[in-house]
Structures are given as C-alpha cells and as structure tokens.
Amino acid sequence: MIDPHQVSVFRPGLLDGQVVFITGGGTGIGFGISELLAELGAHVVIASRKADHVEHAVQTLAARGHRASAAVLDVRNAEQVKAVVQEIADRHGRIDVLVNNAAGNFYAPSATLSPNAWKSVVEIDLYGTFHCSQAVYPVMAAQGGGRIVSTSMTLHYRGWPLMAHATAAKAGVDALTRTLAVEWAPQRIRVNAIAPGPIPTEGVKKAFTPPADSGAADVFATAEEKMAEYARTGIPLGRWGTPRDIANMVAFLASPAGDWITGAIFVVDGGEWLSKGGRQGMGDG
Structure with a gap:
C-alpha cells in the first residue's frame, strides 16, 4: 500500500537545474528533505559531521537515479563552512537553496547544564545557521537571488523545561531569520524558517x-x-508528523510559490503546540 504522506504533490522536474545545500541532510528530517528535493530534480549536496551518514544518503539517492553529493562539515567552524560553500559554487556554478537543518539537542536540567553542553548546542543550532547563511550570501547575491530555509522549533514559544540551550538557540534562529530576510531582500534572497512538530525519532x-x-x-x-x-x-x-511533512514545506518555499514569502516562520506540527492536552517532554519540534 502507498503511504499517502509519501506521495509528492509537486510536479516532476519542479527543481530541475537547481543546486541545494542541506546541512544535517543525511538522516531523519534532513534526509526527508534531501529525498524530496532530489526527487523534484535538484542536485542535493548533503552535509554532516559524520561521513557515514552523508555517504549512505548519497548512495541511497543515487541508486534511485537522483543527483546527490556529500560534504563532511562541522557547521560550528566558519572557515570550514566557507571552504565547502566555495567548493560547491566552483563545482556547480550556483547555490539556489540552503537548508539549515543541522542541530544538536538533548534534555538537561538548566541548573546543572555544563558550559560545554550549552556552547555545543548554541554553536550548532544558532552559530551554524548564521555561518552557513553568511557563506552562501555572496553566491546567491551574485546570481540574482536564492532561498534560505532554517529549521526552528516550537518549544520556545511556551517555555520548555530541560531545553534551555535548544530553546534559546532556536529563538535566535527565528530572530536571525527575520533580520536576514529584511537585510537581504534587495538581493532577492528569501529567508524563512520551519518549526517542525513531533516527528518520531529514536529519541x-x-x-x-x-x-x-x-x-x-x-x-x-x-x-x-x-x-x-x-x-x-x-x-x-x-x-x-513525518519527514515528508516538513520536506513539503521546504519544497513549497523553494518553488516559485515562495517568491513573495520572506521572514516567515512556518509551524508544521498538526496543531500540537497549541494543544492543551499534550504532555511536556514529548515534542520533537
């Protein structure tokens, strides 16, 4: 039986000729995004700190006839990010879409959260989003525009115990999204974010x-x-939710339908964050 949540609602070839750079794109939600955008014709460059994650993802997509390549990258390292972005631009001649999906989150009491634990999550989630966005800016500006889509969450809308590091970082991602959207609009760079709801993961x-x-x-x-x-x-x-639910919104924003959308944070969570019946600690977004 075909899973209705896996069937594409977009026309074939929608993203033909586009180059998409996806951080954290080898597993989970990130792979769901890589998978759909590759199905729609884009060449996806999948980045992760773990080579086995990106290599497996690239092999999986290539076996289906899609175009994909791998990049081993730590988004906390600004110079490394710049080098990888330059390599992508040199090889493909353009970067049409950046998806900032790399993240590092875990539950921990705020009173005992170590400085290194705080720093690690904030650097991956917030610094990494800025490093990658700043690195693709000159490429997108020179080619006449582009799209940046970052992964946020909903937990900071209400406060969430044991997630001070992640909620602070993702609140920063929201603020960064709105600021870059206004600042980079003259270069026709659309900057948006998606706040996923609960997606089943191992955690x-x-x-x-x-x-x-x-x-x-x-x-x-x-x-x-x-x-x-x-x-x-x-x-x-x-x-x-499923990774395809989030990927659908990324594809929408990457398509011509997103031409007049910038500075928006789209909540894709089945209404979960608005519900009073949910138990704390169970959301993924």
Missing part, C-alpha cells in the same frame, strides 16, 4: 518506552501504544 521513541520494571502498573505496555495515545490526545490532527 522520541525512547521517551515513550515503558520502564523495564513497570509491569502491569503501566496502562500502555509498549512504546507504540503510548505514542498512538499521544497522537490521539496531544496532536489535534491526530497523527505524528
């Missing part, structure tokens, strides 16, 4: 896994049952 599944000693006291015996119940009670649209 989310672990959060729903019952303790080994819970036994009959646990109403829901399996992680799958708990997740199904959360989708029913905590997400107004009644289901978990």
Whole structure:
C-alpha cells in the first residue's frame, strides 16, 4: 500500500537545474528533505559531521537515479563552512537553496547544564545557521537571488523545561531569520524558517518506552501504544508528523510559490503546540 504522506504533490522536474545545500541532510528530517528535493530534480549536496551518514544518503539517492553529493562539515567552524560553500559554487556554478537543518539537542536540567553542553548546542543550532547563511550570501547575491530555509522549533514559544540551550538557540534562529530576510531582500534572497512538530525519532521513541520494571502498573505496555495515545490526545490532527511533512514545506518555499514569502516562520506540527492536552517532554519540534 502507498503511504499517502509519501506521495509528492509537486510536479516532476519542479527543481530541475537547481543546486541545494542541506546541512544535517543525511538522516531523519534532513534526509526527508534531501529525498524530496532530489526527487523534484535538484542536485542535493548533503552535509554532516559524520561521513557515514552523508555517504549512505548519497548512495541511497543515487541508486534511485537522483543527483546527490556529500560534504563532511562541522557547521560550528566558519572557515570550514566557507571552504565547502566555495567548493560547491566552483563545482556547480550556483547555490539556489540552503537548508539549515543541522542541530544538536538533548534534555538537561538548566541548573546543572555544563558550559560545554550549552556552547555545543548554541554553536550548532544558532552559530551554524548564521555561518552557513553568511557563506552562501555572496553566491546567491551574485546570481540574482536564492532561498534560505532554517529549521526552528516550537518549544520556545511556551517555555520548555530541560531545553534551555535548544530553546534559546532556536529563538535566535527565528530572530536571525527575520533580520536576514529584511537585510537581504534587495538581493532577492528569501529567508524563512520551519518549526517542525513531533516527528518520531529514536529519541522520541525512547521517551515513550515503558520502564523495564513497570509491569502491569503501566496502562500502555509498549512504546507504540503510548505514542498512538499521544497522537490521539496531544496532536489535534491526530497523527505524528513525518519527514515528508516538513520536506513539503521546504519544497513549497523553494518553488516559485515562495517568491513573495520572506521572514516567515512556518509551524508544521498538526496543531500540537497549541494543544492543551499534550504532555511536556514529548515534542520533537
């Protein structure tokens, strides 16, 4: 049976000839974005700190007949980012879309959060977004425009315990998005962000896994049952999101439909952040 959430709503060849640079594009939501944009005809350059992630992603897409290449990159290193962007521009002659998807998040009490833990997440999520955006600016400006789409979250809209580092960084991503959108509009560079809702990942599944000693006291015996119940009670649209849900919004913004959109942060979460029925600690966005 075909998964309706995996069927593309976009016309074939929509992004033919475009070059897309995606950080954190080898796994999870990032790979979902890489996959869809490659299906639509773009050459996707997938970047990650882990070579095995990007190499596997590139091989997977190439086996399907798509155009993809890999870049090993730490977005915290501004000089390394500039070098990779220059290499992409030299090889392909352009960069049409940058997707800032690299992120590093984990739960930790604010009172005991180490300086290195704080620095690591803020540098990946916020500094990395700025480094990559700044690096592609001269390329996009010279070619007459481009699109930048960054990954935000919804947790900082309401405050979220144990996520001070990530919420602070993503709030910065929102502010950066709006500022760059205004500043770079004369160069026809559209800058937007997407705030994903709960997408099942290994971390989310672990959060729903019952303790080994819970036994009959646990109403829901399996992680799958708990997740199904959360989708029913905590997400107004009644289901978990998929990487394709987020990829669809990226593709929309990368297409001509996004020509007059800049400085916007799009929440794609099934209404979860507005819901009063959700339990804290279970969202991915």
